[in-house]
Amino acid sequence: MRAFLTDTDKLKGTLKTLEVTSDELRELIYEADDLVMDCRIRAEYPKSKGSFSCCHLSSRELFFRYQTGKKLINISKQFEQMQPTLKVYLEAAARFNSEGSRGEMRRSSQVFKQSEIVGLTEDAKRIKGWILPRNKELHYIGIVGMGGLGKTTIAQKIFNDKEVKARFQERIWVPVSENANVYEILKSILKQLRADDQATSDLPHKICQVLSDKTYLIVLDDVWNIKNGWWETISIGLPSTEEHSGCIIITSRIVDVVKDMGVMETRVHQPKLLDEEEGWSLLCKVAFKSKKQGSTNSNLEKIGKEIVTKCGGLPLAIKAIGGSLSSKNSSIPEWDRICKTFRAKIATKIIILLWLLCS
Incomplete structure (x- = not known):
C-alpha cells in the first residue's frame, strides 16, 4: 500500500482523481500501522518481563487475538474494495515511471534533503564529537531507537x-x-570504493587491501541481527592502523545488536522525540512549504500542534499525517476532522513501546 501511495502522490499533479483514492489509502495505512503497533507491544511486553509461554494464554490475550483477527479481516476487505479503483491507475503509474521518473528506493541511501531536517542538530553534534578525533583503533558507534525516530x-x-x-x-x-546478504554488502562496498567488484571470492581481503592506507567511514543502516554470520565475514575486511583510523556507524532498533557488533555502551546514541515546536516545524515542512505559511493562521496552528501532540513526538508519524494534511489546502474543517479522528492512543503506545525497547 505504501509503494502504491508513493506512485500516486507523484501522479497527483496530472491525475486529480487520485487525491481521493490516495487519501483513503493513507487512512487505511494508519489503521494497519495502529494494529501492527498493538501486536508489537503485546509481543515485547512478556519479553521485557522475562516470561513468555505460547502454551498458556490468558482470557485477555485470547480476546485480543480474536479482536485483532476481526480488524485484519476488515482491513483486507477495505483494501479489496479499493483494488478496482487502484488498478485503473497502475498502467498510468507504469507509464509515468517508464518516461524517466524513477520511484524511491525501498532501501535507504546517503542522500537526504537538509531543508527537511528538524530537531537533529544536537544528535549530529554529539556523534561528530565522537568520530572527528583520530582514533588509533577502529571506532564503533551505534544509533539506536524505535522505527520512525530518525536514526537513518x-x-x-x-x-x-x-x-x-x-x-x-x-x-x-x-x-x-532484516535479511542481510553478505555477498551483496561486500559488492556494494567494493563498488563505492571504485574497486573491481566482479570477483567472486575473497572479497573481504580485497576490501582490506583498498582500505589499508586510508581513513574511512562506513554506515551500516538498519541492522536487525547478525545471526547468519554476515558481520563476522565483513569485519575481516575492515583494517585498523594508527595512521589511518576508521569508523563504523550502525543504526538499529535493537541495542543488543550494536553491542554484539562491537559498540561500547558509552558510544550508543538514542535520538530523542521531537518537542512541540520541533514537531510543529516538521509538520509545516511536510504539509506546507514552510513553517511561516502555517503560522499565518492561529486556528490552523492550534489544530496542528494538537495533532503533533497526538503523534507523541515521533518524526515518522508527523511526516505521515503531514502528507495527508498537504492535500487539504489549509482547510480548518478538514484539519479539525483529521485531528478528532486521529487515534489519541498512538502517543501512549509510542511511549510504552519506547519503554519496552529500552528496558
Missing part, C-alpha cells in the same frame, strides 16, 4: 557533513535491512 536521517546528516567529508578519505553507505 541522523546518519545521513553526519555522512554528508563537511567536516566529516574532510576527515575521511572514503565514505561508504550500506543499507542492511
